[in-house]
Structure formats: C-alpha cells, structure tokens
Amino acid sequence: MDEAELNPHLLQEYRSEIRQLEEYYTGQDWKDDLALDEDGMLPKVLKRGVLSEDGIHDILDRNKELTERIKGTKMVKHVILWTLKDELSAEEKETVKQGIKEGLEGLKGKVPGIVEIKVNIKGLDSSNADLMLDSTFEDEAALKAYAVHPGHVAVADSKVRPYTKLRSCLDYAL
DSSP states (O other), rough: OOOHHTTHHHHHHHHHHHHHHHHHHHHHHHHHHHHHHTTTTTTSSOOSSSHHHHHHHHHHHHHHHHHHHTTTTOEEEEEEEEEOTSSSSOOOOHHHHHHHHHHHTTTTTTSEEEEEEEEEOOOOOSSSEEEEEEEESSSSSHHHHHOOHHHHHHHIIIIIIIEEEEEEEEEEEE
C-alpha cells in the first residue's frame, strides 16, 4: 500500500488479488475456515500466513481509501518519436540513442509522477524514426510538471535537442 500511494498504477496491477483477498475475508469461506481451525479440524502444519485479521482489514481499508483518492484522476501516456540529424554517422547515432535512453529512463524515481518510462532504440529497418519514448504519468498535471522539471530539462537540453531534427508527440489519457 505504501508503494501504491507513491505509484497509483500499482493499485491497478494488484486489483484482482486485492479483490480476491477482500472476497475471502468478508465472506463465509473465511468464517468457515476460522471455525474449522478453532475446532482443531485443520492440520497444524497448514500455513496460516503472516498477517493478523486486523492487519488484513487495515490493508483492505487503506486500499479503499487509495482507490477513492485516485478515482478522479486518469493516467496519461506521453509518446515521442525522434529522428536524429542526418549529419550524424551510424556510430554517433548509436551513441546518441544510448545516451537519450539512459538519460530519460534515469528520471524514474527522480521526477515525481512518472509511472513508467522506456526508450526504444532498436527499431526495425522499416521504421522512419530513430527512437521512441513511451512513458506513463499519474495524471496530466504530472506530465506538465515533468516537462519543466530541471532533471528532464537537463536531459532534453544535453542529450536530445542537440541531436534531433524531428520530434512527433502524442499525449493521451488512459
């Protein structure tokens, strides 16, 4: 739950497991299992887990709070295609692409609101762009803050803009 508070997309990833946990602990199956255990009908070697009943209910309550808090926000995708300058040699292009990849992917954990950030530098021969940024942000406000964040601006100014001749961008809500 601590990680989900910092990265709301994690809540989405574990939604199915959380739902199963909630259904079990709020349903008859848990009551039946508890009664069998209290009556000594379940083997002593049966693993009972590490969470107390109160701990599980605390987690489920926190899940509901986090879900309500992020319900009104929509994550956004930020996708960019770049074409590198013609005057760069093939070797220079590979070095530039690796630098862009390392620079932008290195922003995760440093720039708030980034859910995922990946740079693809291995396009097929049929491509008409040299590399692609595929990133996800918590919401549109996080994307706007990323655009002006000093860490992002430094990477863009030193590793991207000097070497690119064409940039295409598509931002959309998930």
